[in-house]
Amino acid sequence: MDFIKTTESDSNYDGLEQMSVKDILKNINTEDKSVPLAVEKSLPQIEALTTVTVEKLKNGGRLFYIGAGTSGRLGILDASECPPTFGVSHDLVIGLIAGGDSAIRKAVEFAEDSTTQGWEDLKDYHISEKDVVVGIAASGTTPYVIHALKNCNDNNIITGCITCNTNSPLSREAQFPIEVVVGPEFVTGSSRMKAGTAQKLVLNMISTACMIQLGKVEGNKMVDMQLSNDKLVGRGTKMIVDTLNISPKQASELLHKHGSVRLAIENYKQNGN
Structure with missing residues (x-):
């Protein structure tokens, strides 16, 4: 299959340094408007992964997000919001990032290039067939994530992914791939922008749908939220x-x-x- 990294394609804009602040903001906003439409096209993929995740969670499993850089941070963000919002255990949805917790704030050089550490990080949590592991990588080429999913597949663990390219190595490894193709970034290759927004939207959808299906919402209210402030x-x-x-x-x-x-x-x- 052909694999084209649209996340690395040249921006639709040039001469950014010559733009006024107003034009920069307007053009970024124009690009951002396309993200929800790209997510909409991926709804069947999102539904498939969410459905199997709900089934696993109802049977005592856990949901793991694993990623590097911005993708890893977004997974950790979504996981960390589940306990206060829905009153679930911190062990139900777990976010892992290449380079460990220190990488949440500061980049850890070459951590994402490891082909073994992702699986080692998952083993620290005694990962099993009851669980679901979702790899997050805008490019779909991050070795830390790809090889973690490969090892999960070899151990009969359900795998999904969220990426912003089609036919990527990560998508081919995941049993339930989600591909949200947002196209070139405003700043070429800066996938923390549209790709990051797309990943955040999808993560919101997965975790919220799972928690509703687990009975953590009544009507439209967060009846199990932690009263922390x-x-x-x-x-x-x-x-x-x-x-x-x-x-x-x-x-x-x-x-x-x-x-x-x-x-x-x-x-x-x-x-x-």
Whole structure:
């Protein structure tokens, strides 16, 4: 199969340094508008990976994201938001990045080129057939990610990927590939831009759909969210007021008593307190 790295193709714009701030921002925005449309074309692929992930999670499995650079950071970001948003364990959705935690803030030279470390990082978590591993790489050529998925396949572990090129080595390795082709970046090769936005959108879709399917949302509310700051306590109180039609004072008391929106609502409906 032909493989063309559109993520590395020349920008549709030139002479960027001669543009005014207004024109730079306008042109970036013009390019960004194309990203959701590219994601839309990949909805069947996203559905396939999400469906199998839900099945694994319902049966005690975990979801792993693995990537390098921006892609790795985006996976870690999505994973880290699941516990506070949906009240799940930090061990349910796990993000791994080439170079380890220090690479979250600072690039670790050549970490993404390792053909063995990705699998070693997954083994640290006692990866098994119950789990799902999603490789994230805009180019689809990152050795750290490709070889991690190859080892997963060899060990009967479900694999998916999120990439922004078609027919990439990563897509060919993944059992459930997602290819969101966003085309050339505004700054040639700067895949933290449109490609990064596309990856973030897809990650939002996968994790949110999984959590809804796991029962972590009722109606349209995050009833299991962690009450980790005053803003979230206020949001939780309002949820209870709206659901039970009681006063804010009573809702606040219920929330502090039971520690979660779900438990507050359930106990009130059952016992009136």
